[in-house]
Amino acid sequence: MAGKVLIIDDDAAVLDSLLRTLHIAGIHCEGEAEPKRALERFRADPADVIVVDYVYDLHPDFTGVDLISEIRKLKPITRAILISGRIDHEGLPQEELQAELQGRIQCDAYFSKPVATDDLVEAIRSALSHVSNQATDWKSIASEYVKGSAVGPDDTRRMNETIKNNLIIPPTEEGPDA
Amino acid sequence: MTEEHVLRFEPSAYIQHLLGKELISNQWIAVAELVKNAYDAGARLVTITLHRGHPQRLHIKDDGQGMSLSEFKRIWMTPGYSEKPSARSADRPLLGEKGIGRFASDKLAADLTVITKQSRERAALQVIFHWGYFDDRSKSLSEIEIPYAHVNSDEFGQYESGTLLELTNLRTQWDLPAWKRLKRELQSLVSPFRTVRGFKIVAVADGWPSGEVVSLFQAYPGYKYAFSVTRGGRIARTLSRPPATAAVLHRQVEEKERSYYGTPPFGPISGSFYYLDKPTAAKKAGFEPGVAIYRDGFRVEPYGRESDDWLSVRSWKASRHGHAPISPPRLFGFIDISRNNNPDLRDLTNREGLIDNPSFQAFQQFVKEEFQRFAAIVEDEKARDETESPAYTAQRATEARTVKHATFSEIASQLAHQLRQPLQVIRSDADSIEALVANPVTIRDPRLADSIRSIKAAVRDINDHITLMQRMSASVAGQIITFDLATWLSERAEAARLQDPTHQISIRTEGCAEERNVVFSREVLAFVIDNFIGNALAACNASSDPPREIVIALSDGTEMDHLILVNDNGPGVPDNIRPRLFSHSVPSSTGGTGFGLKYSYDLISENGGAIGFHPRSPMGATFFVQFNDQEA
Numbered sequence: 075m076a077g078k079v080l081i082i083d084d085d086a087a088v089l090d091s092l093l094r095t096l097h098i099a100g101i102h103c104e105g106e107a108e109p110k111r112a113l114e115r116f117r118a119d120p121a122d123v124i125v126v127d128y129v130y131d132l133h134p135d136f137t138g139v140d141l142i143s144e145i146r147k148l149k150p151i152t153r154a155i156l157i158s159g160r161i162d163h164e165g166l167p168q169e170e171l172q173a174e175l176q177g178r179i180q181c182d183a184y185f186s187k188p189v190a191t192d193d194l195v196e197a198i199r200s201a202l203s204h205v206s207n208q209a210t211d212w213k214s215i216a217s218e219y220v221k222g223s224a225v226g227p228d229d230t231r232r233m234n235e236t237i238k239n240n241l242i243i244p245p246t247e248e249g250p251d252a
Numbered sequence: 253m254t255e256e257h258v259l260r261f262e263p264s265a266y267i268q269h270l271l272g273k274e275l276i277s278n279q280w281i282a283v284a285e286l287v288k289n290a291y292d293a294g295a296r297l298v299t300i301t302l303h304r305g306h307p308q309r310l311h312i313k314d315d316g317q318g319m320s321l322s323e324f325k326r327i328w329m330t331p332g333y334s335e336k337p338s339a340r341s342a343d344r345p346l347l348g349e350k351g352i353g354r355f356a357s358d359k360l361a362a363d364l365t366v367i368t369k370q371s372r373e374r375a376a377l378q379v380i381f382h383w384g385y386f387d388d389r390s391k392s393l394s395e396i397e398i399p400y401a402h403v404n405s406d407e408f409g410q411y412e413s414g415t416l417l418e419l420t421n422l423r424t425q426w427d428l429p430a431w432k433r434l435k436r437e438l439q440s441l442v443s444p445f446r447t448v449r450g451f452k453i454v455a456v457a458d459g460w461p462s463g464e465v466v467s468l469f470q471a472y473p474g475y476k477y478a479f480s481v482t483r484g485g486r487i488a489r490t491l492s493r494p495p496a497t498a499a500v501l502h503r504q505v506e507e508k509e510r511s512y513y514g515t516p517p518f519g520p521i522s523g524s525f526y527y528l529d530k531p532t533a534a535k536k537a538g539f540e541p542g543v544a545i546y547r548d549g550f551r552v553e554p555y556g557r558e559s560d561d562w563l564s565v566r567s568w569k570a571s572r573h574g575h576a577p578i579s580p581p582r583l584f585g586f587i588d589i590s591r592n593n594n595p596d597l598r599d600l601t602n603r604e605g606l607i608d609n610p611s612f613q614a615f616q617q618f619v620k621e622e623f624q625r626f627a628a629i630v631e632d633e634k635a636r637d638e639t640e641s642p643a644y645t646a647q648r649a650t651e652a653r654t655v656k657h658a659t660f661s662e663i664a665s666q667l668a669h670q671l672r673q674p675l676q677v678i679r680s681d682a683d684s685i686e687a688l689v690a691n692p693v694t695i696r697d698p699r700l701a702d703s704i705r706s707i708k709a710a711v712r713d714i715n716d717h718i719t720l721m722q723r724m725s726a727s728v729a730g731q732i733i734t735f736d737l738a739t740w741l742s743e744r745a746e747a748a749r750l751q752d753p754t755h756q757i758s759i760r761t762e763g764c765a766e767e768r769n770v771v772f773s774r775e776v777l778a779f780v781i782d783n784f785i786g787n788a789l790a791a792c793n794a795s796s797d798p799p800r801e802i803v804i805a806l807s808d809g810t811e812m813d814h815l816i817l818v819n820d821n822g823p824g825v826p827d828n829i830r831p832r833l834f835s836h837s838v839p840s841s842t843g844g845t846g847f848g849l850k851y852s853y854d855l856i857s858e859n860g861g862a863i864g865f866h867p868r869s870p871m872g873a874t875f876f877v878q879f880n881d882q883e884a
Contacts, residue, residue: 085673087710091677091681092676094681095680099687129669132829134832159673187673188672190679191679191680191687
């Protein structure tokens with residue numbers, strides 16, 4: 075399935091392992107351990123789906139939710155999957171993370187570590203299919219424009235939104251600990 | 253027809269000395285003034301570096317906005333002008349109001365080189381001041397020529413900004429006590445009672461205690477009285493009994509809100525008094541008794557110093573013939589004011605006090621009355637404690653258990669998070685192996701070997717965590733005993749050699765030839781020293797440059813009875829990790845669990861000791877712990 079996938083986890087062993095496993099499962103993806111470098115990388119080469127760890131030990135004030143938020147400033151339509159080892163004694167995400175998940179950010183999926191490869195692969199494929207559908211939608215409407223066919227106001231609005239959401243917006247502020 | 257004439261002041265060059273060298277009373281206040289200037293320039297990090305060669309040099313570098321030539325002329329070269337480059341954060345209040353803080357550099361050194369760069373500029377502006385040129389009283393200030401040039405400086409990267417003050421020909425030689433005093437002064441410069449966001453001070457001197465200057469006032473056992481008055485005159489007061497959590501023991505003092513006798517002429521303020529059961533731990537952490545004033549998070553001198561009795565605590569105690577409930581050495585506290593909210597509370601020109609105007613007098617009177625009220629409450633509470641002694645003792649025991657449980661809960665939570673990382677590796681790689689062996693084509697895929705190696709490493713990681721948990725558990729259960737520290741350290745060194753089966757790392761001890769009996773928890777020290785040694789071994793293993801060496805040294809402490817240092821010549825601690833070495837979970841690229849140092853810090857602090865780090869030149873690290881004998 076076409077589409078770029080970027081994995082961000084500051085634990086090098088976890089990152090290596092996830093990349094290896096996903097490659098074997100047929101997902102072509104790249105990895106980055108540093109959230110700041112991930113932002114720079116995204117700016118230069120935007121991904122369609124990001125798989126983001128929640129806690130970065132070297133950036134205690136910057137979480138995976140912050141990273142998703144920064145990335146979506148660059149490309150609002152980016153699909154995001156959050157993974158975390160911050161789980162309470164009942165197996166639920168810790169209180170702070172629960173609030174984040176219910177609050178400011180919308181994730182396509184959330185997984186507690188250790189996540190099963192099948193579950194992660196399914197979530198990534200599902201996110202990629204949304205990206206693919208949206209791109210197809212945009213292309214077909216644009217093609218109608220080119221052909222000079224009548225295009226209704228709903229189509230125009232949908233296309234405008236799609237273009238806007240896919241736009242790469244120049245950065246306005248620095249990332250974590252810049 | 254009358255002819256109009258005008259006169260103009262023509263200040264002598266010597267006025268520069270009057271504003272700097274002669275107005276600032278000591279070198280520590282001078283450094284503090286320059287740090288405050290950096291804060292006003294939008295800096296997020298100020299690094300003070302003492303180069304201890306001969307002659308000594310002092311560098312004060314910030315990452316503020318820097319100045320262009322025109323800004324430098326307008327801001328630096330105009331005494332009494334206090335405009336600062338627009339602060340990075342709109343809510344950062346300016347500390348300087350006199351426009352003379354920069355002349356404090358004259359107190360420190362005869363010569364000053366300023367290198368300042370703005371991010372959009374390629375070259376830096378370099379300006380050289382020889383303060384001796386200002387000795388000539390016959391010359392006017394504007395007749396002294398100050399050379400400048402635009403230079404390419406290695407100090408700032410292409411897109412970086414900031415200002416570096418290079419102070420040479422220092423007026424006083426810095427020795428270890430003076431350096432420690434500077435660290436203490438800087439520690440108290442920024443309020444330990446609340447966090448000043450986005451601003452750090454780092455002090456570095458090769459071979460002397462170095463690192464981030466930050467320390468928060470803990471919930472030491474005792475009484476805490478917090479009060480505030482709003483702009484409209486409403487007063488709120490509460491009393492609590494740290495370290496109890498608010499829910500455990502928290503009593504309102506009188507009614508929640510009372511009206512002031514009108515609108516406070518000094519503006520809204522807040523503050524807290526702490527009367528500690530035992531001041532030892534607070535003093536060991538570097539806090540001096542006294543009620544200090546902080547404006548926008550920065551200390552206003554000399555309030556709260558031993559020499560200053562602005563709340564008349566000592567004279568009041570004397571008037572009660574020593575029977576007052578408050579003993580000054582156990583009293584700590586702060587009053588928060590701000591430049592925006594309390595514009596009438598202004599600095600004296602020498603920055604050693606506030607101007608004694610009607611607003612200040614009303615402010616002082618108000619705080620004195622709050623203090624008297626607090627003293628009366630402490631007296632009542634003490635009486636209550638005595639009459640309710642058994643219940644009180646039981647409650648304090650419960651509170652102590654609550655605090656302990658909270659600490660364990662935090663550790664357990666962190667450990668759980670850390671353990672889930674290698675579990676993720678095992679889970680993912682097991683899935684990889686399963687997928688690869690299921691297919692005859694991939695059964696010899698080299699990624700199989702990668703996955704197996706990865707699983708083995710993850711298992712080692714989990715085992716490290718289990719060992720850490722066992723050592724933590726032992727450290728908590730450890731008893732205070734008398735033992736020979738020298739022999740024990742030699743045993744730790746021998747144990748470390750066993751962890752290096754190839755004998756490529758030289759591990760030796762210093763100062764362990766003679767017996768040294770100490771009274772302390774051996775399990776606590778075992779946790780800390782084994783952690784230091786484990787980190788040193790990991791650092792040496794990460795270094796490709798032989799000879800690799802670890803030295804475990806024992807000596808008398810500079811401030812406490814015993815000092816243990818663990819030196820290694822590995823690659824050293826990366827700059828970005830140093831400031832939070834002991835305060836956060838720090839991932840180790842060379843293995844390890846990542847939060848052994850944080851727990852070591854907590855353990856040693858709980859036992860009244862001190863722990864620290866300084867880099868070694870040209871490479872490597874020194875971790876040290878010092879502590880006093882305890883009561884067995």
